Amino acid sequence: MASTPHAHHVTPIPVLLRTFFLLLGLMLLTIFAAQAPYWFPGMFGWMIPYWPLTNAIALAIAIAKAVLVISIFMGVKYTTNLVKLYAIGGFVWFLLLYVMLVDYVSRPWEPVRGWEAVPSSGLPRSKESDGGVPYPQFPAPKGKDGHEAGSH
Amino acid sequence: MATHAHTADPDAPAVYEQFEDIDQQQETYILGMWSFLVTEIMFFGALFLIYSIYRWQYQGDFYIFHKELDYVLGGINTTVLLASSFSVALAVHYAQLKKKRQQLLALGFTLLCAFGFLIIKAIEYGKKFEHSKFPNDTFVWDAAKYGGDPEHARLFFSLYFSMTGLHGLHVLIGILVIGYLMYLIAKDHPVITDYVPTELVGLYWHFVDLVWIFLYPLFYLIPK
Incomplete structure (x- = not known):
């Protein structure tokens, strides 16, 4: 047990504060990364067709935020290996x-x-003509005035 | 820094006979909470998988539907939750230093943030109900005007309401747990022997924050 770090590591307030501001910064970055192609079409408009890239950026930022919360706020960085x-x-x-x-x-x-x-x-999807069972269909949604909204 | 039971510290909590020392006892409590959080990951994980499958199938449609959500309100809610996570971390910090007043203040701020989050969420839900976006028999999607398949729209809003709803339920439970913890701390109840109860409640609250960190980009910031 001698080599086990103590469970009650006291995280200093400046470390917590830095983590909090880093998280806020990452949140602003993720909003910017998602909206930049529409806000600045001249500079970032080229990104619009590449949605998997935009998506990967958003998820990478989310994972970075998660790692910060788990390691610092939840204190996993300072706990035991178990x-x-x-x-x-x-x-x-x-x-x-x-x-x-x-x-x-x-x-x-x-x-x-x-x-x-x-x-x-x-x-x-299966076809009835092939002996398959068709996917269940939702009833057509009704508009406020009783008309069918949308078609498919 | 170590507060072993066999040292002279009179405030050290009792070590139960099944444990070697206070460190092992506290590690066991924290490990128990993490076991619960792993089941929570499984619980939310299934919903995230469902989301991933349909987002992958209907990416173009999901982009159209996500414009119904207000990313500014979502961003404010993210800020509120991050601030509450920070204040819970502060509460654990003060609990370890045995500063009761600061600890209660930090927990109180967390409660305030949790209520703020639910109020903003209620405003968002209210708008969805007003625009017939709740996926029951009153659901309407004007495909002629906005495009997208109405059935896929129903799917998107089902996912939105079930995932943010389950998250909101966790926030509500968090409010009850944090409120009860504050009551116990304020009353100097004998179960509060050290910082561990605050730490465990903190772990739960950080997990709630963690779920929202992923929900926010997945619902409010969908690329075209």
């Missing part, structure tokens, strides 16, 4: 959950009768 293992393990589990997306990616690769993919998406 607590670190639990904290990291929880988020590793969260990433493993995304392995499920493999199913959505790979379904259109191998067409199966009744599982034809909707064009331009990986979403499979």
Whole structure:
């Protein structure tokens, strides 16, 4: 037990304050990164077609903010290795959950009768004519004056 | 800095017989809270996965729908939650130094921020209800005017209400827990022997902040 750091590390107020202002700065940065192509179309307008890039920037900033909150505010940086293992393990589990997306990616690769993919998406839908069960449809939404709103 | 039970510190909390020393006992409490937070990650994780799948399928539509949300109000709420997270961290800091008055003030500020967050959220929800954007049988999406598939719009607002609603429920529970903690601290209740209760409540509150850090860009800042 001698090598274990003490659970009650007192985080100094300047460190907490710096973390808080860093988090606020990152929040302003994420708003700017998302809105800059519309605010300054001359300078950043080229970003609009590259939505995966904009998305990656937003998520990278969110992950940076999360790391700050977890390590400093939640004090994981100063705790024992066992607590670190639990904290990291929880988020590793969260990433493993995304392995499920493999199913959505790979379904259109191998067409199966009744599982034809909707064009331009990986979403499979079955056709009644092929003996498949159609996807459930929502009832057409009604407008305020009783007319049907929208069509599809 | 260490407050071992076998040292002369009269304020040191009792070490129960199953623990080697006070450090191990406190580590166990914190580990227990983290186990709970891991289940919370699983709870919210499933919703984030659902969101990811549909966002990936209907990215273009989601961009159209997200314009219904006000990113300025969302940004104010992010600031409010970050400030509350900071003040909870301060409360833990003062709890460790046994400064009761400052600790209560910090927790009180956190409560204030939590109420502020819920009030702003209520204003946002009110606008959605007014514009028939709650995904029940009154839901309306004017596809002719704004574009996008009305069924996908219903899906987007279902995700919006379920994810921010579940988060809001956590804020509400946080208010009750922080309020009760403040009551116990103010009354010098015997369960408050050291900083650990404040630390555990703090961990929960930081987790609530953490969820919002991801919800904000995913709902309010969707690129075209």
